[in-house]
Amino acid sequence: MISLIKRIYTALNPPAVEKKSDAIRFGILGAAKIAPMALVTPAKSHPEVIVQAISARDRARAEEFAKKHGIPDVRDSYQDILDDPNIDAIFIPLPNSLHFEWAVRAIRAGKHVLLEKPSVSNSKEAEILFSLPELSQPNAPVLLEAFHNRFYPAVHLFRSFINPSEVVHVHTDSMIPSLLTAKGNIEFNYSLSGGSMMMVGTYNFAILRLIFADEPEECLSCETTIFGDGIHDKCDYHFEARFRFPNGGIGEATTTMRGPILWKPSEARVTHKEVEIQDKTLSASQEKLMTREVTIHGFLQSVIWHRIDVRDCYVIRNKTDRQPVKKWIESKSYKAYSFKEAGGDFADFPGEGWWMSYRYQLEEFVNRVKGRRTQYWISREDSIKQMKMIDMAYEKSGLGLRPTSSFR
Structure with missing residues (x-):
């Protein structure tokens, strides 16, 4: 504490x-x-x-x-x-x-x-x-x-436990307590391009793209909740969206900006497909398989608190009748307030345990301006694809895209 x-x-x-x-x-x-x-x-x-x-x-x-x-x-x-x-x-x-x-x-x-x-x-x-x-x-x-x-050490460490091609399902959620988001705020003003997908949900979308290392092919569904008062009817304060990615995996995003007083940290939970693990100690009639689940609690504002849980579920079963012989789970939790804590390939990256994600971001921004090497960057192409995903969800929701500026 x-x-x-x-x-x-x-x-x-x-x-x-x-x-x-x-x-x-x-x-x-x-x-x-x-x-x-x-x-x-x-x-x-x-x-x-x-x-x-x-x-x-x-x-x-x-x-x-x-x-x-x-x-x-x-x-x-x-x-x-x-x-x-x-x-x-x-x-x-x-x-x-x-x-x-x-x-x-x-x-x-x-x-x-x-x-x-x-x-x-x-x-x-x-x-x-x-x-x-x-x-x-x-x-x-x-x-x-x-x-x-996306510049924070914990997010990079979280990503290192994931094999994008084997991801079958991702659940993400985030929230802001209702006390912080009055109906009259700019977050719910359509002419100012408001809406929960724009304000907070965009973080969910970004981490889905990061996890799958790809772009969604389709928004399968996008259910929204609005105030319905004739004034804020195009601005969602809550949404639940489902996307299909090229590998067949499903990504879910849920965000509310009218959440309970008791704050719940943002979460991304990743489920991989079952894969075979080579084990020479087994007989030829048996096989060993593993299903990995990786969860990051607090992918937003991780400096306050976060935890990365890696849960590997193993099963040894007979190849003929597919009956399990043995099952067990191996779990481990991690944290990384600095790249030194993240270890491995990240150990030499700059940063202190008290740096906020904004400070890590500023470090890289300055490096890019000064012509120095950056450890991580969000490309122009990445930002375009991010907005395409938001558009995809708004189109599916029926609320329509946020308005385009007349400035040129």
């Missing part, structure tokens, strides 16, 4: 470090609630990141945010930040419907972009954004969709 408290405290109050002279200077578009955790806090412990400026629709709100978080400059508009030659990178935590326009504007202004997920409102926008000609030029700006949890 003491180590847990210490880890969380340090994650939220990281040690400040001296900044290098060539540190990347960030500007933030919008005084969003996620901005402190996603950038401001992790930047404190990174010697090559300075959060220099912020702008919001309400200047007074931007000034309050800047004062609270020690940001030197407040600008009158988002464009003022893009026009500043001293700003190197832009963080965009705006409502989903504004991601496309301001990411395009930032890229055209020659800024590197850390873009909150989901990257845009639909796959049409994704294909335009991630195919901008400016991104294919020499010394092109860096553009990253901020799926922070």
Whole structure:
């Protein structure tokens, strides 16, 4: 318990470090609630990141945010930040419907972009954004969709226990307590591209794609729950979706943004097909088989708590009548708050046990901007495919795609 408290405290109050002279200077578009955790806090412990400026629709709100978080400059508009030659990178935590326009504007202004997920409102926008000609030029700006949890050591360790070609079923679920999601919030505003699939469910979709190492062929079903008040009728606050993947496996995603007060950690449970295990100690008339189940509890915000359970179910049976001779289960649990804890091929990757997933993400973003090797990255193609999966689910649900921006 003491180590847990210490880890969380340090994650939220990281040690400040001296900044290098060539540190990347960030500007933030919008005084969003996620901005402190996603950038401001992790930047404190990174010697090559300075959060220099912020702008919001309400200047007074931007000034309050800047004062609270020690940001030197407040600008009158988002464009003022893009026009500043001293700003190197832009963080965009705006409502989903504004991601496309301001990411395009930032890229055209020659800024590197850390873009909150989901990257845009639909796959049409994704294909335009991630195919901008400016991104294919020499010394092109860096553009990253901020799926922070995919940079976390525990998720990489979890993935190492999985054989994608042998996965037959995956169940994922995530939730946010209803106390944190009022009906009037932007999460349930269709014109701002709201909905549980966009806000939280997109994490479920991303980890399904990571587990199968492939893209879904079809959304088999997508049941949604809405408020049904004539105002929020196109925004889901709960959904249950099923996808079929190329290997025949089924992936399930369930998310609610109106969950109970008692928080339940997100979960991904992976079931593999039964495979034969070679065992020379057996007679020729017998065979040994194994079915593996791998579960990660807490694939979101893993710094708070997580656990990876690997459960291998064995059976020895007669080949003739298929009757079991012996059955047993071997189980083991793991954790990895740092890559050193993950061990193996990950042991030399950078990081501290108190680093949040956002801090691991920022480390790689800086490495990419500086032209250094990155241990992990989310490609432009990956982000396009992610939005195609979201579109697939919304089309199946009958709610329709989130609206496309008129900006070009």
